[in-house]
Amino acid sequence: MTTAGEPAPVDDGRDPDGRGGLRAALSGLTTRGRSFLAAGVAAAVCAYALGQSDLLRVGLLLAVLPLVCVAVLYRTxxxxxxxxxxxxxxxxxxxxxxxxxxxxxxxxxxxxxxxxxxxxxxxxxxxxxxxxxxxxxxxxxxxxxxxxxxxxxxxxxxxxxxxxxxxxxxxxxxxxxxxxxxxxxIPQVEPLPAVRLAGEASGYGDGRNRSLALAGEDDVIPRGYRHGDDLRRVHWRSTARYGELMVRREEQPQRARCTVLLDTRRAAYQGAGPDSAFEWAVSGTASALVHMLERGFSVRLLTDTGNSVPGEGAGGFAGATQETADSAGLMMDTLAVVGHSDEAGLSRSYDMLRGGNEGLLVAFFGDLDEEQAGVAARMRQRGGAAVAFVLDRATWVRGQGSADAGQPDGRVPAQVPVEITARAEDRVRPLREAGWTVVTVPPGAALADLWRLAERQRAGSGASPSGGAGGTTGGWS
Incomplete structure (x- = not known):
């Protein structure tokens, strides 16, 4: 039985000598068959004891009928x-x-x-x-x-x-x-708006942190012909000027990079089920990965254990190519089975990011204590943009009931602010000081709204529900 539809013969389960299969066939007697067999044996015993030949014939018929059915079915x-x-x-x-x-x-x-x-x-x-x-x-x-x-x-x-x-x-x-x-x-993927985060490039072109692609446009400065160069790239004006074959240079355009970090530490989350904070973080990670791939980024998935997607290259999966759907499928397969880790901190993921040029960094963190907030703050590379979505454990436990009662789909109405504890704001302060754009996620939040909020904060025009500009992010406008 295969997904390709090729026929697979049924297994008859017989032993080479047939004894095991015969025993299996006898064990397949139904309640009716066992009752007939028991009644036949009892009638035969009574007929022998009472000397009733007619009763013996009835007993033999009752006993033989299920055995004949077994034999016929077995020989099918x-x-x-x-x-x-x-x-x-x-x-x-x-x-x-x-x-x-x-x-x-x-x-x-x-x-x-x-x-x-x-x-x-x-x-x-x-x-x-x-x-x-x-x-x-x-x-x-x-x-x-x-x-x-x-x-x-x-x-x-x-x-x-x-x-x-x-x-x-x-x-x-x-x-x-x-x-x-x-x-x-796989996790649910939520469509995200095409906002522009500071320090990020829109696929090809204008970001500061990039990796090289394979093809390019022509440079105005020609070079000498080399064996193997395409003759269609011969620059005839320069050839006539220098008296030898000259070809146009190939400039390699640059592809923007993005690393999406998922915090899977068991101690960072509380609760289970489809509406838990961890499932929201996994779904948010999947949405960010697909969104970045569609925009042409070279995307990399990373967890707190330092693991990435099997088969992922050093620069991540490239977007805006024919293999985009396959790349997204591999990442979705990884997120489909991702679970809680027993890691005590984020040091392994920090080691993977340290010293690298990872471009835009989008992180989904669970509960952060003072030490782990410091480690996360150091993950941001100099000159690169970093956006953190933090799911405070205490906030989710207190706000889960109000989130479930907000709308039929479980999302919090946009006009209802969610209280963010002072403890949560203290924990994310080191990230803000290090240049992170921090968005604290309330229960049942829509990632698309938080995505826009991150853009407004980066642009300096975002406002918190309390009216402060660019401060705490307990809700969205």
């Missing part, structure tokens, strides 16, 4: 193949994916009644069961069901089980396919 030579297709195989939390099952009868005989069952983790919903009537020789049947999950993760689907039964319901045998598929539930 159905050749059935199955396949599974997920549409889509990568789905955001809270959204549905449809699973298509296809059964092919590859034998020359029609099948009897087939009961189909697929193994599904409980978080995806109830286990689907289907009853397939007679499938003609060479025929096929297709069924489908839907799955959804509010929790991120990678969930195995399968193996598919096929249950065979006789017409009298005396015996049921289960055959299993060997293959299974995986459904990846």
């Amino acid at each position: 030579r159905y050749r059935v193949a199955g396949s599974r297709r997920l549409s889509p195989s990568r789905v955001p939390t809270g959204e549905e994916s449809r699973v298509h099952l296809r059964m092919d009868n590859v034998s020359r005989l029609p099948t009897g009644l087939l009961m189909l069952q697929d193994r599904v983790p409980y978080v995806l919903g109830p286990r689907p069961r289907f009853v397939l009537d007679r499938v003609e020789a060479g025929g096929q049947r297709e069924v489908s069901y839907r799955v959804r999950s509010d929790l991120r993760g990678r969930y195995p689907l399968g193996p598919l089980q096929l249950r065979l039964t006789d017409p009298f319901g005396m015996c049921e045998l289960t055959r299993s396919f060997s293959a299974y598929d995986t459904l990846t539930v």
